Amino acid sequence: MKKYINQLSLRLIILSVMIMAISSCKKTEDAPDExxxxxxxxxxxxxxxxxxxxxxxxxxxxxxxxxxxxxxxxxxxxxxxxxxxxxxxxxxxxxxxxxxxxxxxxxxxxxxxxxxxxxxxxxxxxSSAFQLSGIQLFLAVRDNEVKENGVTLRFTPTTDLNSIVLTPATGAATTVTLSAADALSGSKTITGLVGGMKYSAELFQGTKSKGLTTFTTLTATTYTTRLNPGDDLAAAITAAANGAVIGLNPGTYTLIATSFITQKAITIKSTSGNPTDTKVNYKEFDLEGTGAGLTLSGIEFDGTAGASLYFLNLIGSQANNASAATFTNIVVDNCIAHGSTTAFLRGDRGAAARDFKISGITVNNSIVYDMGANGSSAYYMFHLTKLQFNTLNVSKSTFYNNGPGLVIASTTYAGDVIPSVLISYSTINGFGGNAKYALVDANANPISFVVQNSIFANTPKSGTVVASAIRATGAGSTLTISNSNYFNLNTALTGGTALTFATATLTSNQTTGLTWTAATTDFTLPVGSALRTASSTGTAIGDPRWTY
Missing domain, CATH: 2.60.40.10 (Immunoglobulins)
Incomplete structure (x- = not known):
């Protein structure tokens, strides 16, 4: 019994020591007196x-x-x-x-x-992570100033800016020195870049960063043939195979007769990427038959000398304009087009609805003016009635002195898809007339019609009237105007009423009046205007070219 009591006492002593040790450790670790x-x-x-x-x-x-x-x-x-x-x-x-x-x-x-x-x-x-946001002197990079092997970067003119460091996605960074004149001019044209490459550009004043931007150079173009002024552009178009790319070196070219692009898709592109130094005096571009498509890039097109009726015209064949055809896409990019008295694009020649079909029509970064005979034409700018199309996208572009309406797709038909019209970051001024619908006429056809981040103003044109802004009553239609500015839209110049937008959903729009008239050709937004930050992304609305 005595032995048992001694063992029990020993165990109690050991347990007490352990408890004291644990308590001591906890105090050392957790007590707030260190x-x-x-x-x-x-x-x-x-x-x-x-x-x-x-x-x-x-x-x-x-x-x-x-x-x-x-x-x-x-x-x-x-x-x-x-x-x-x-x-x-x-x-x-x-x-x-x-x-x-x-x-x-x-x-x-x-x-x-x-x-x-x-x-x-x-x-x-x-602390948690943080950073200095940095001063941003770079302005937005203009689409038409990004080339295959170069770019023009613009920034707020500032003394003592001394360099731009260009860093490609792959390869070593290079430093471009800015002269005092460059710094004060607020721009620098840089050449010798790699085509299809993403670059970051950082602007420096001494060793201090004063701006950061990114851009991607255009993919290098492989030309099937390159022409000089005086060469026969019409013959080159006729001889071009499907997929051909015709390059025009700077200068003026003349197409005295209608140009037929027959059952093939081709590209006509300036080698400079600059529409102000490469010009084509045209009569009409006719896309003829199934497979016909056209991409135009970096060129000024003037239809006045050729007494042009249409800029782009879809036909089934020369023998029968109305014969059915499925066309390839149309793209007009970085161009200036003017001087057709009837329409920018006519696509209604099919004998019946859906005889003509096309997937996509795109106008980007372009200026279109003086189309549509002072608003008295019977044809809309995009005259797409009876044409089955999937998408019409107009972006970063300016349309002025055109008429009598922008888009028509009014002949009722049951298509494979509901056609979609998207107008974004564009400026439209001085349009509408002949009792037409200024923005869109889809009548009973279902359509998706979206205007966003854009400015449109001044209807109708002189001596004409406008029926309304929108007609689109088809079941399943969606009509949206958002983050845009519109003003001076009326049914008539005198005694008219303000245009309304039918059942369109209107979101975050403004009605700020500017000094523009129907004759305005310079649409630069006033310095300090709220429209310079009114877009859905906090940037300017309208065609970006007019913001600086």
Missing amino acids: PARIFKPSDVKITTAEVSAKLTWTAPLLSTGKILKYNIDFSTDSLFSTIKYTATSDTTGVSVTEDNLGVRIRYYARIKAIATETQPESKYIR
Whole structure:
């Protein structure tokens, strides 16, 4: 019995020692009386701006009555394996600028209280990630200023800007020097780039970053043939095989007769990518028969000398315009087109609805004007009635002095898909007339019609009247106008009423009047105008070319 009691006593002693040891460890680990822990700053807050950041924190618990200093380290990684900048402060805050930290770089900060005579240094408290947003002097890159092997970059004119660093997606960065004249002009044209390559560009004033933008050069074009002024463009079009790309070197070319693109899709493109130095005096481009399609790029097209009726005309064949055909896509990109008295595009010649079919029609980054005989024409700009089409997309383009309406697709038919019309970031002025519907006439056909981030103004044209803005009553139609500005839209110049938009959903639109008239040709938005930030992305509405 005595032996049993001794064993039990020993076990109780061992258990007591273990409990004391555990309690001691817990106190060492968790008790809030360790000097370095109580001496630790807390609650870091960060406020950032373009070129500066302010960090503040709460003083340690044991700081009452003490004069403290703090050490602040900045690193680009949360483990602080490399310290990029160190500062000290005798207050519970510190400010840093682009002189200390790079802009658009992710940083972390850690802060500790420096040891005093009676207190060891504290443990670190770490911040969340932050960065200086940086000044942005770069302006938006214009589509028509991005080339296959070059680009023009624009920025706010500023003295002492000295370089642009270009970094390709693959390969080494290069530095482009800016002269004093470049800095004050606010632009720099850069050549020698790689086609189809994405680049980032950073603008510098000394060693300080003053802007960052990106762009992708155009894919290099392989031309089937290249022509010079005086060469026979009509013969080249006739001889071109399906898929051919005809390159036009700068100069003026003349097509005195209608050009037939027969059962093939071809491209006609300026080699400079600049429509102001490459011009074609045309009569008419006729896309003839199944498979016919056309891409036009970087060219000015003038129909006045050729007494043009249509810019683009869809026909079944020369012998029978009405014979059925399925066309290839139409693309007009970075062009200037003017001078056809009837329509920009006629696609209604099929004998019956859906005899003519096409998938897509695209107009991008182009200017179209003086089409439609002062609004008295019977034909809309896009005269697509009876034509089965999937999409009509107009973007970053300007249309002015045209008429009598923009789009018609009014002949009732049951198509494979509901046709979609999208007008975005475009400027339309001085249009409408002949008792037509200014924006779209789909009548009882279902249609998706969307206008966004655009400006349209001034109906009707002189001496004409407008029936309304929209007619689209087909079941399943969707009509939307958003983030746009419209003004001076009336049924008549005198005694008329303001146009309404039928059942269209209107969202975030404005009716800000500008000084434009039906004769206006310069649509530059006023400096400081709210329209410069009214788009769904916070940028300007209308054709971007008019913002700077």
